[in-house]
Amino acid sequence: MKGYFPLVKRFSRVDDVVRWRLCLGCGVCTEACRNGAIELVNVTADGIRPRVDAAKCAKCGDCVKVCPGIEITHERVWDGTIPELRLSWGPVLELWEGHSTDPEVRFAGSSGGVVTALALFALSADVAGAVLHTGSNADVPLENIAVVSKCRADLLRNAGSRYSPAALCAGLGQIGDASGRFLLVGKPCDIAAFQKYGVFNRRLQERVGLVISIFCAGTPSTKGTLCILDRLGVSHDKVRQLRYRGYGWPGSTTVMTNDPGQGIRQLSYEESWGGILSKHIQFRCRLCPDSTGEMADVSCGDPWYRSPEQGESGSSLIVVRTPKGREFLHRAIAENYVEARRLEPGALPDSQKALLRRRRELFGRLVALRTMRLPAPCFTGFSLFANWRKLPIINRCRSVLGMARRIIQRGWYRPQSLFDVRADSSANPRTSAGRAG
Numbered sequence: 001m002k003g004y005f006p007l008v009k010r011f012s013r014v015d016d017v018v019r020w021r022l023c024l025g026c027g028v029c030t031e032a033c034r035n036g037a038i039e040l041v042n043v044t045a046d047g048i049r050p051r052v053d054a055a056k057c058a059k060c061g062d063c064v065k066v067c068p069g070i071e072i073t074h075e076r077v078w079d080g081t082i083p084e085l086r087l088s089w090g091p092v093l094e095l096w097e098g099h100s101t102d103p104e105v106r107f108a109g110s111s112g113g114v115v116t117a118l119a120l121f122a123l124s125a126d127v128a129g130a131v132l133h134t135g136s137n138a139d140v141p142l143e144n145i146a147v148v149s150k151c152r153a154d155l156l157r158n159a160g161s162r163y164s165p166a167a168l169c170a171g172l173g174q175i176g177d178a179s180g181r182f183l184l185v186g187k188p189c190d191i192a193a194f195q196k197y198g199v200f201n202r203r204l205q206e207r208v209g210l211v212i213s214i215f216c217a218g219t220p221s222t223k224g225t226l227c228i229l230d231r232l233g234v235s236h237d238k239v240r241q242l243r244y245r246g247y248g249w250p251g252s253t254t255v256m257t258n259d260p261g262q263g264i265r266q267l268s269y270e271e272s273w274g275g276i277l278s279k280h281i282q283f284r285c286r287l288c289p290d291s292t293g294e295m296a297d298v299s300c301g302d303p304w305y306r307s308p309e310q311g312e313s314g315s316s317l318i319v320v321r322t323p324k325g326r327e328f329l330h331r332a333i334a335e336n337y338v339e340a341r342r343l344e345p346g347a348l349p350d351s352q353k354a355l356l357r358r359r360r361e362l363f364g365r366l367v368a369l370r371t372m373r374l375p376a377p378c379f380t381g382f383s384l385f386a387n388w389r390k391l392p393i394i395n396r397c398r399s400v401l402g403m404a405r406r407i408i409q410r411g412w413y414r415p416q417s418l419f420d421v422r423a424d425s426s427a428n429p430r431t432s433a434g435r436a437g
C-alpha cells in the first residue's frame, strides 16, 4: 500500500529537503552523490545538513532517492510477532530486559550497555569484523563522528548516547573500502537511510552481519549542548570530554574541562535531557514514524516501566525484531555476554509513553502539513492512521490543530534559506560535525 502522504511537490535535490526542514541529518546523501557535490555542515541551531555545490551537481537526483527525510517504507514481516505490539511498535518477536555481563561495559553504557555487549559478541563470534557506529571526535569533543570499532577498547570508548547531531551514514565509505561483514548501530532513521542506500549498493547491504538500533525521541541541535555548557558555566573551548549520560543509570551529563579552575561539572539527566536538550530537537523528529528501530534486527532503549534503584548500574530494554536478531541475542546470552530476562509485552508501552504519544499524533501532524499545502514526508508500513484512531477524538483534533498553530507561529510555512544560520564547521564527508542536543 502506498504511503498516505505523497509529497506535495517532488524534490529534485537535497537542498529542497533542507529548505523544508525535512532533513534529519543522516548524511547518506553524501555517500549517494557520485560527483562529490555534497558536503555536510553542522548548523548550530538546526543539525547536520548537506550543502550542495551546484557547479558539481549533475542533477541526477540520486541524493533524494536515498533520503529518509522525505520517504520511508517499511516492508513488515509479521511471522511470530507479538500481536498486541504490532500496531504501535512494529514487529516484535521477543521483549527482554538485560545488561552487559562486563561491569565496565555496563557502567559505560547508556542504559545497561547491551548494545555494546552485543557488538562485542559480534566481533568475538565472527558475526562481524567491524562495527560502524557513533562516537565523540577526540580532537573536537563536542563533535560526533561515525567510527569503526574493531576491539573492546574502541567499543568501550564509544559506548553511551550522544544527544547531538551525528551523521552515521556519512561513515559508510569507511566500511565500503574494507572487506568482510560489519555490524551497524544507529538511530531508527540511520537504519532507514542505510536500507534505502542498500537498494543502490547491494554489495554493501549484503555485507551487514546485523543491524542494531537504539530508541530515539529526537536529535537535539548543537545549541542544546552549548546551553548545557552555559548552564554549567563551562567555556565552550575548554571542553576535553563530554558524556551525556551513562556511568550508572541513567547517569549524569558530565563535562571534563582542560581548565583546572573549571574541573569536572555535572548536570542530572532530568535537567540535561528534560530541561534543556529536549527543547532543541530538530523539526523533522516531530514527524518521526519510527522511534524504536522497527527496521533493525534488535533494538534497545530504557526500561522506564520501572524507576532506577539507588546506585543501579543500569539495564536495557531489548526488542528482538527478526529471527536473525533472536538467534544472535540467544547466543549472546548463552555465551554470557548479556544477562537478561523475558518481559511481558506491556513493558514496552509502559516504558515509552512519550514515543507512543508521538506515534499516535503523527497522522494528525501530517494532515496539518498537507492541508496547508506544505511538503510532507511519505511513510508506508507504519499504520499511522490506525494509530491516530486510537486517540480520543479531542486529541485527534489537537494533533492537527496544534501542529497547524505551531506552523503559523514559528513560520514553518516558509522555506528556510539554506544555511541562513551560522554554520559551526563543515564536516569531512567521511565523518560528521555535530554538537550535543
Ligand SMILES: Cc1cc2nc3c(=O)[nH]c(=O)nc-3n(C[C@H](O)[C@H](O)[C@H](O)COP(=O)(O)OP(=O)(O)OC[C@H]3O[C@@H](n4cnc5c(N)ncnc54)[C@H](O)[C@@H]3O)c2cc1C
Pocket: 108, 109, 110, 111, 112, 113, 114, 115, 116, 117, 133, 134, 135, 158, 159, 160, 161, 162, 163, 164, 165, 166, 168, 185, 186, 187, 190, 214, 215, 216, 217, 218, 219, 220, 300, 301, 302, 303, 316, 317, 352, 355
Ligand atoms: C538522540 C537520542 C535519543 C534517545 N531517545 C530515547 C528514548 O526516547 N527512549 C529510550 O528508551 N532510549 C532513548 N535513547 C537510547 C538510549 O539512550 C540508549 O542508547 C539505549 O537505551 C541503549 O543503551 P545501551 O546501554 O544498551 O547502549 P550502549 O552500550 O551505551 O551503546 C549505545 C550505542 O549507540 C550509539 N550512539 C550513541 N549516540 C548515537 C547517536 N546520536 N546516533 C547514533 N548512534 C548513537 C553508540 O555509538 C553506541 O554504539 C536515545 C538515544 C539518543 C542518542
Ligand code: SF4
Pocket: 014, 017, 018, 022, 023, 024, 025, 026, 027, 028, 029, 030, 048, 049, 050, 063, 066, 067, 068, 069, 070, 193
Ligand atoms: S539524505 Fe539524510 S542528510 Fe541528506 S537530506 Fe536526506 S535526511 Fe538530510
Ligand code: SF4
Pocket: 024, 187, 188, 189, 190, 216, 217, 218, 219, 284, 285, 286, 288, 289, 290, 291
Ligand atoms: S526522532 Fe526519528 S528522525 Fe529524529 S533523530 Fe530520532 S530516529 Fe531520527
